[in-house]
Amino acid sequence: MTEKTEKTGGWRGSREVWLDAAREAFVTSGLDAVKIQPLATRLNLSRTSFYWFFPDRAALLDAILADWEATNTGSLERATQSYSETIAEAVLNLIGVFLDDGPFETRLDLAVRGWAHQSDDVAARVHAADAARLSAIHDMFARFGYSPGEADVRARTVYLTQIGYISMQVRETMAERLARVPDYVMTFTGQAATESELARFRARHKT
Incomplete structure (x- = not known):
């Protein structure tokens, strides 16, 4: 993790500083590590x-979930809506989200x-995100002409x-x-x- 004190504004820090620290503690050490005094x-x-930005620990935990939804579900949804001329290109856009340099945070999802x-x-929020x-x-x-049933099964194959x-x-x-990407497509x-x-896919991911 980057040094958070560099981002601290004044003596209170900022909402982003507290949330970043809480998310990193959660990802690396688990839920019990997300406590106000250790942070x-x-x-x-x-x-x-802390209380300038969050009323209590429960609010901080909810912010972690909201951040997870915005970061991971949001990035996936944006990828599926990105411009593409073929379904192969659309799937390449989606695969790119999950690579190490992509926006989807796999450790946070886990x-x-x-x-x-x-x-x-x-x-319930995980089930809603998956849906x-x-x-x-x-x-x-479906946008590329697959029937509803086939689109459902192919979506599940990609996502699962x-x-x-x-x-x-x-x-x-x-x-x-990356060597497996053409066969995955x-x-x-x-x-x-x-x-x-x-x-174009390799160029985006600098390979």
């Missing part, structure tokens, strides 16, 4: 400064899913494959992951990506 110590701020096992409310993500991918396939990567904490080098869509589509 204050970590940030070299007073405990009371941590929230673990939290859902402890909280019915969090589980929204699947719906966005389904609509992407990625969630499997996250849940199993698969470790691959970027080269290994074929499997997910039934169509091959063109060389120009793959070249």
Whole structure:
């Protein structure tokens, strides 16, 4: 994590500083690590400064969930709506979200899913997020002429494959992951990506 004190404005810090520290503590050490005093110590701020930005710990935890929804579900939905001339290109846009340099935070997703096992409310938000993500991918396939049933199955194939990567904490080098991309595109869509589509994809991800 970057040094948060560099972002601290004045003696209270900022809402972003507290939220970033809480999210990092949550991802690296679990829910019990998200406590006000340890965060204050970590940030070299007073405990009371926390209350300028959040009324209590519950509000901070809710902010972590809202951030997760905006970051992960939001980035996936935007990818499915990005301009693409073919379904292969659309799927490449989506695959790019999940790469190491993409906006989807896999560690945060894994941590929230673990939290859902402890909280019915969090589980409900995870289920809602999964439904929204699947719906966005389904609509992407439907936009390219796939029938509702086929769009549903292909959406599930794409999404559940990625969630499997996250849940199993698969470790691959970027080269290994990218080598599989053309075959993933074929499997997910039934169509091959063109060389120009793959070249643009690699250029975006600097490979």
